[in-house]
Amino acid sequence: MKNKNNFFIKKILITVFCFYINNATAEDKYLDTKTYYDINSKALQEHIIPSYEKFSTNMIKWHNSVEKLCKNPTNTQLSQTKQDFKYIAMGFSSVMNIGFGSITYFDTYKKIDFWPDKKSFINRGLKKILKNKDRKLFEKIREGTATPVVISFNSSERLLFKTNDSVIKDSYACNLLLEQANYFKKRAFDVLKDWKSSDGYRNIFLSDDLSDKDAHIYSTGELYKASMLGLQLIADKMIGEPLSKQKKRGRPYFAQYPYSRTSKIALQGVYDSSRNLILNIFKDIIVSENKQKNYTRLVKLFDKGQVYIDKLDADIYTLAKTEQGRKKLEKLQNMIMLIRTVSLRELNLALNIPLGFNGLDGD
Amino acid sequence: MDWTGINMLFTRRQIIQGIGGMACFPFVSAFAEMNNVKTDRMYISGAGFPVTSGKDEFFVSAFDGDGNEKFKHKLPARGHGLAVSPDAKKCAIFARRPGNFIYLLNSQKGLIEAVIKSKKNRVLYGHGEFSPSGNYLLSTEKDMETGLGVVSIRDLRDNYKVINQYDNFGIGPHEMAFMPDGKTIVIAVGGIQTKGRKKTNLDTMESSLVYIDIQSGKIIDKFTLEKKYFQLSIRHLSVSKKGQVGAVMQYQNNDKYMPLVLTHDGESVLKPLSTTDDICKKMNNYCGSVCYDNTGTYLATSSPRSSTITIWSSSGEYITSFDVADGCGVSATEKDYTFLISSGIGGVFTYDVKNKTIEELDSLFTIAQHWDNHLLGF
Numbered sequence: 001m002k003n004k005n006n007f008f009i010k011k012i013l014i015t016v017f018c019f020y021i022n023n024a025t026a027e028d029k030y031l032d033t034k035t036y037y038d039i040n041s042k043a044l045q046e047h048i049i050p051s052y053e054k055f056s057t058n059m060i061k062w063h064n065s066v067e068k069l070c071k072n073p074t075n076t077q078l079s080q081t082k083q084d085f086k087y088i089a090m091g092f093s094s095v096m097n098i099g100f101g102s103i104t105y106f107d108t109y110k111k112i113d114f115w116p117d118k119k120s121f122i123n124r125g126l127k128k129i130l131k132n133k134d135r136k137l138f139e140k141i142r143e144g145t146a147t148p149v150v151i152s153f154n155s156s157e158r159l160l161f162k163t164n165d166s167v168i169k170d171s172y173a174c175n176l177l178l179e180q181a182n183y184f185k186k187r188a189f190d191v192l193k194d195w196k197s198s199d200g201y202r203n204i205f206l207s208d209d210l211s212d213k214d215a216h217i218y219s220t221g222e223l224y225k226a227s228m229l230g231l232q233l234i235a236d237k238m239i240g241e242p243l244s245k246q247k248k249r250g251r252p253y254f255a256q257y258p259y260s261r262t263s264k265i266a267l268q269g270v271y272d273s274s275r276n277l278i279l280n281i282f283k284d285i286i287v288s289e290n291k292q293k294n295y296t297r298l299v300k301l302f303d304k305g306q307v308y309i310d311k312l313d314a315d316i317y318t319l320a321k322t323e324q325g326r327k328k329l330e331k332l333q334n335m336i337m338l339i340r341t342v343s344l345r346e347l348n349l350a351l352n353i354p355l356g357f358n359g360l361d362g363d
Numbered sequence: 364m365d366w367t368g369i370n371m372l373f374t375r376r377q378i379i380q381g382i383g384g385m386a387c388f389p390f391v392s393a394f395a396e397m398n399n400v401k402t403d404r405m406y407i408s409g410a411g412f413p414v415t416s417g418k419d420e421f422f423v424s425a426f427d428g429d430g431n432e433k434f435k436h437k438l439p440a441r442g443h444g445l446a447v448s449p450d451a452k453k454c455a456i457f458a459r460r461p462g463n464f465i466y467l468l469n470s471q472k473g474l475i476e477a478v479i480k481s482k483k484n485r486v487l488y489g490h491g492e493f494s495p496s497g498n499y500l501l502s503t504e505k506d507m508e509t510g511l512g513v514v515s516i517r518d519l520r521d522n523y524k525v526i527n528q529y530d531n532f533g534i535g536p537h538e539m540a541f542m543p544d545g546k547t548i549v550i551a552v553g554g555i556q557t558k559g560r561k562k563t564n565l566d567t568m569e570s571s572l573v574y575i576d577i578q579s580g581k582i583i584d585k586f587t588l589e590k591k592y593f594q595l596s597i598r599h600l601s602v603s604k605k606g607q608v609g610a611v612m613q614y615q616n617n618d619k620y621m622p623l624v625l626t627h628d629g630e631s632v633l634k635p636l637s638t639t640d641d642i643c644k645k646m647n648n649y650c651g652s653v654c655y656d657n658t659g660t661y662l663a664t665s666s667p668r669s670s671t672i673t674i675w676s677s678s679g680e681y682i683t684s685f686d687v688a689d690g691c692g693v694s695a696t697e698k699d700y701t702f703l704i705s706s707g708i709g710g711v712f713t714y715d716v717k718n719k720t721i722e723e724l725d726s727l728f729t730i731a732q733h734w735d736n737h738l739l740g741f
């Protein structure tokens with residue numbers, strides 16, 4: 001009976017597929033402007049703005065913690081502020097895959113996200129800065145013109161965790177950390193404001209003028225790329241860099257936030273953000289055209305990915321140090337690549353925006 | 364020169380097939396079927412992997428019929444067309460246009476045997492073939508001084524030295540293949556003059572299918588399209604066992620949707636196969652590759668810009684189409700009426716024309732890579 005059922009199900013699937021391929025017409029492949037508009041609108045309201053709100057709120061929390069530390073530079077508060085570094089990991093991970101819009105202005109994204117520091121650029125730079133104690137540098141931080149040596153999360157982490165507690169012994173070091181926190185708070189607020197304001201990036205992303213189809217397709221394309229970027233970041237940067245397949249023992253210090261051990265929090269944040277974009281924002285368009293089963297498959301894949309994340313019993317830095325840990329990371333990396341490919345495929349077909357290797361630049 | 368290997372001992376495989384080194388030609392399978400043995404078919408393709416932290420990485424990758432990795436080597440840039448020697452012991456990947464390398468590999472051991480560089484003032488145009496004797500490697504190129512298309516012939520027994528070259532057939536040669544006689548090559552001459560990847564003669568371009576006697580370099584025949592199709596560029600082709608040429612084109616204008624597939628069996632003028640406007644629109648003025656199935660009955664074409672694969676009969680009828688996201692590489696499999704299709708987004712699929720079924724290879728290796736333009740099975 002079971003075999004009969006299997007045969008029956010298989011037959012239905014084949015029939016559905018045959019129907020699908022015989023009835024696909026050129027017109028089916030093009031979505032109307034309103035569809036793209038609706039996707040972009042939903043993404044703005046249900047993903048982009050909530051993500052930047054989360055980023056901004058966490059940067060405020062981080063700033064408050066550092067402010068407390070500088071006012072009360074004790075070991076107890078230092079310990080608390082170190083714990084509060086998680087706000088950076090949580091906050092930034094929610095927007096890491098939205099690599100477009102006003103966060104890219106003044107190279108903000110590139111600067112704050114400077115890692116891995118392969119040539120110890122930040123370490124060497126910070127040593128000099130802490131020695132010279134130049135207060136003019138604070139002005140550059142406020143203007144956003146300083147280098148990642150002082151305006152990156154990596155720099156804040158190093159200041160807090162790797163400078164022999166200088167942040168409680170040396171007021172310059174603590175003020176530098178505070179200036180950084182202030183900069184992150186201010187930029188997060190500015191970017192959020194820009195996404196909410198009708199004369200900010202919001203207006204570029206979601207124009208109410210439906211006559212310009214290309215503009216709406218462009219914005220959907222940005223979302224599509226953002227969906228993939230998050231999974232790509234996890235696979236080849238957050239896991240790929242410390243795992244380093246070229247080196248047998250891995251490169252643990254190339255993990256994101258290696259000293260605060262918050263890399264797993266960040267990974268989870270990027271994963272959740274990608275999941276929301278693909279499974280929530282793009283749900284309707286994937287489900288349409290009899291693709292409910294494809295959507296269900298994606299949900300199952302994301303659930304499975306979460307199981308692999310849950311199996312990580314330490315942060316990525318710690319895991320990358322042992323062979324057993326590296327195996328767990330590699331399994332997760334493979335799973336993420338699978339999710340990425342299947343998602344990319346579903347969205348490519350559903351949105352009809354050629355963003356693949358060959359469609360973009362074939363020969 | 365001993366092109367066909369007539370004076371040498373033929374391998375059984377070459378006798379069965381009549382030739383070797385034919386584009387997309389599934390010669391291993393025929394050998395296996397006649398001897399009722401399990402095939403150890405292998406597929407090779409260029410691949411890429413986007414890296415968020417830096418430049419994309421490019422590879423030549425091979426896998427078996429189940430999608431299991433056979434080998435993977437890093438390339439300095441994107442690879443494009445592929446070729447396999449008649450005994451299937453060697454294979455080659457040619458750099459994407461305008462490129463400067465050919466990687467020659469031992470297909471059984473999966474090792475790089477040589478990296479052949481293009482000559483000074485020459486760029487490779489992405490495709491080539493082994494001669495039926497297996498002693499020579501041919502490649503389509505461009506002479507940077509004259510702008511002319513060239514077919515260069517390298518001797519694999521003499522340090523890959525260029526021993527002959529022909530530049531008498533036109534501008535922009537792309538894919539080429541041996542005809543079943545083993546003496547004639549057919550070249551898809553795109554007709555587009557380029558500077559880097561920029562096209563410079565779209566108003567005056569003339570594309571053609573050119574048949575050349577490989578021994579003498581003499582043009583046996585040259586076929587062009589009707590004038591109204593002058594902006595169709597013939598880029599890729601496949602040759603069936605019977606010697607029919609299937610070719611696909613790319614339209615160099617955006618004013619309308621054009622038919623992009625043709626077959627050639629000696630007709631005096633080339634004419635795209637007629638089809639509906641809807642199918643033309645579906646193909647979106649761009650085809651990336653083409654291949655006959657094992658029997659030569661069907662032709663599969665890919666249109667990655669619209670993620671569409673189309674199937675045609677050798678008699679010129681449109682059969683069906685289906686979606687494969689960024690699907691571009693197409694290859695015959697050892698099974699009749701069946702194709703393997705690779706996706707630039709990741710994943711490789713088997714399509715059975717008779718049953719109209721598509722199935723993805725259940726392999727992380729094939730899913731994780733972004734498969735480039737062409738796929739070759741042998």
